[in-house]
Amino acid sequence: MLTVACTPCFYDMTNVSQKINNSPALRWAVLGLVSVTMMMGYIVAKQMSPLQYFLELPTGEGGLGWTSGEFGILAGSRGFFNVFLLMLFVGGIILDKTGVRFAGILSCVLMLGGTAIDYYAIAFMDPSHIVNINLQWLGYGAPTIKLQVLVAALGFATFGIGYELCGITVSKVVVKWFTGKEMALAMGIQVALARLGTGLALSGAPKLATDFTLSTPILVGLFAVGVGLIIYLIYCSMDRKADTNESASDEDEKFHFRDMGATMKNPGFWLITMLCLLYYSALYPFLDFATKMMIAKYGVEPSIAGNIPAILPYTSIVLTPLFGGMYDKIGKGATIMIIGTVMLTLVLMVFALPLNSSVLAICLMLILGIAFSLLPSVLWPAVPKIVPMKQLGTAYSIIYYIQNIGLMLIPIIIGGVLQRNTVGDKVDYTEAMWIFTGIGIAAIIVSIMLLAIDKRRNYGLQKANITKE
Numbered sequence: 001m002l003t004v005a006c007t008p009c010f011y012d013m014t015n016v017s018q019k020i021n022n023s024p025a026l027r028w029a030v031l032g033l034v035s036v037t038m039m040m041g042y043i044v045a046k047q048m049s050p051l052q053y054f055l056e057l058p059t060g061e062g063g064l065g066w067t068s069g070e071f072g073i074l075a076g077s078r079g080f081f082n083v084f085l086l087m088l089f090v091g092g093i094i095l096d097k098t099g100v101r102f103a104g105i106l107s108c109v110l111m112l113g114g115t116a117i118d119y120y121a122i123a124f125m126d127p128s129h130i131v132n133i134n135l136q137w138l139g140y141g142a143p144t145i146k147l148q149v150l151v152a153a154l155g156f157a158t159f160g161i162g163y164e165l166c167g168i169t170v171s172k173v174v175v176k177w178f179t180g181k182e183m184a185l186a187m188g189i190q191v192a193l194a195r196l197g198t199g200l201a202l203s204g205a206p207k208l209a210t211d212f213t214l215s216t217p218i219l220v221g222l223f224a225v226g227v228g229l230i231i232y233l234i235y236c237s238m239d240r241k242a243d244t245n246e247s248a249s250d251e252d253e254k255f256h257f258r259d260m261g262a263t264m265k266n267p268g269f270w271l272i273t274m275l276c277l278l279y280y281s282a283l284y285p286f287l288d289f290a291t292k293m294m295i296a297k298y299g300v301e302p303s304i305a306g307n308i309p310a311i312l313p314y315t316s317i318v319l320t321p322l323f324g325g326m327y328d329k330i331g332k333g334a335t336i337m338i339i340g341t342v343m344l345t346l347v348l349m350v351f352a353l354p355l356n357s358s359v360l361a362i363c364l365m366l367i368l369g370i371a372f373s374l375l376p377s378v379l380w381p382a383v384p385k386i387v388p389m390k391q392l393g394t395a396y397s398i399i400y401y402i403q404n405i406g407l408m409l410i411p412i413i414i415g416g417v418l419q420r421n422t423v424g425d426k427v428d429y430t431e432a433m434w435i436f437t438g439i440g441i442a443a444i445i446v447s448i449m450l451l452a453i454d455k456r457r458n459y460g461l462q463k464a465n466i467t468k469e
Contacts, residue, residue, distance in 0.1 A: 031190065034170045038170045042194045042197030043221050069412075105232060105233065181466065202287070272450065280407060289429075296429070298356055300358055344375075413435070417435065
C-alpha cells in the first residue's frame with residue numbers, strides 16, 4: 001500500500017516495487033525492452049527535422065517546394081490532437097485504469113498508423129495540390145497550404161498521440177520496477193536510448209534522403225515503430241508472468257478521480273509541469289530548425305548539417321545515465337535543474353549573436369548536450385516524489401499535455417518568424433533565437449522557485465533516490 005512519509009508531500013513508494021518480481025536481471029531486462037520501444041518512437045519523432053532543407057527545395061531539384069511556415073505546421077502538428085482533443089488526458093486515464101500492458105500496445109499501434117499516413121503523404125501525394133484554409137489562429141499567416149502538408153500533419157498528429165502515451169507508459173513502467181532502487185539511473189538509460197533515436201534521425205535522415213528518396217527516412221521510421229511494437233509485446237509477456245503491482249487488490253492502490261484533487265492543489269506538481277513546458281519548448285523546437293540554421297547561418301553542407309544538432313542527443317546518451325546515477329546517490333535534484341536551465345539559456349543566447357563560426361556552433365552543441373542531459377536526468381524521477389503511484393499515469397499525462405501546447409505552438413510561431421525574416425535564400429535567425437532565449441530565462445525562474453518550495457514542503461527533490469533495504 002502506498003504510504004505517506006513524515007510530510008504530506010513526499011510519497012514513500014518502496015512497498016510498490018516489492019509487489020513485483022524485482023530481481024536485478026529481470027528489472028534491467030524490462031528496462032531494456034521498454035527503452036528500445038521508446039527509442040523507435042524517437043526516431044520517427046525527429047526524422048522530419050533534418051529534412052526541412054530538402055522539403056523546401058523546389059520540386060525540380062528533388063524537393064517538395066514547402067515553405068518554412070508549412071514545415072512549422074508539420075513540426076507543431078505532433079501535439080495537435082493531444083492538445084485540442086485532450087487525448088493525453090484520455091491516455092493517462094487509460095494507463096491508470098487499464099495498466100501499462102494495454103496502454104503500451106495501444107501507443108505502439110497509434111505510432112505505427114500515424115507514421116504510415118506520413119509515409120503515404122510524402123511518398124505519393126502531389127505537392128502542387130493547394131487548398132484554401134485559414135490557420136491564422138495557429139499562427140500560420142498564409143491563406144493557402146498544400147494538401148500534402150495537411151495529410152502529413154494528420155499522420156504526425158496521430159503518431160503524436162501514441163508517442164506521448166508511450167512516453168508516460170514507459171515512465172510508469174520504470175517507476176514500478178525501480179522504486180527504491182536505481183530509478184534515476186534507469187530513467188537516465190531510458191532517456192539515453194531515446195536520445196540515440198533522436199541522434200540516428202538527425203544524422204541518418206539527410207543521408208537516406210540524399211542517397212535514395214525523400215520518403216525513405218519515413219519508411220525506415222515505419223519499420224522502426226513496427227519493431228517497437230513487437231518488442232513491447234515481449235515485455236508484456238514478461239510483465240504478465242511477474243507479480244506486478246497491477247495485480248494488487250488493495251483498494252488504496254486503485255485510481256479514483258477524486259484522488260487527483262490533492263495533485264491539482266500541489267504547487268510542486270505545477271512547478272515541475274511549467275519547468276517541463278518551458279525547457280522542452282525551448283529545446284525541441286530549436287532542434288526542429290537547427291539543421292537548416294547550420295546550413296543558412298554557419299555554411300555547413302546540407303548532407304552533413306544534421307550531424308551538428310545530432311551532437312546534442314549523442315552527448316546525452318553517455319551523460320544522462322551518468323547524471324541520473326549521481327542523483328540516485330547524492331540527490332540535489334532541484335539544484336541540478338537550475339544548472340541545466342542556465343546552461344540551456346546561455347547557449348541559446350550565444351546562438352542569437354552575429355557569430356557565424358561553425359566551430360563555435362559545434363562547441364555550443366556540446367555544451368547544450370550537457371544541459372540536455374542534466375535536467376531530464378532529475379526531472380522525471382522527481383515526479384514520483386510528488387505524486388503517488390496510483391495517480392502517476394494521469395499526472396504524467398497532464399505534464400505531457402501542457403508540454404505539448406508548447407511543442408505545438410512554438411514551431412508554428414518560429415516557422416512564421418523565419419518566413420518573415422527570409423529574403424531570397426537568406427534567413428536571419430536572430431529574432432527566433434531571442435524568442436528561444438526568453439523561454440529559457442523563464443525556465444531558470446521556475447527552477448529557482450522549485451528549489452525554494454522544496455525546502456518548505458520537503459518533497460525530497462534534494463534527497464538521494466536509493467533507499468536502504
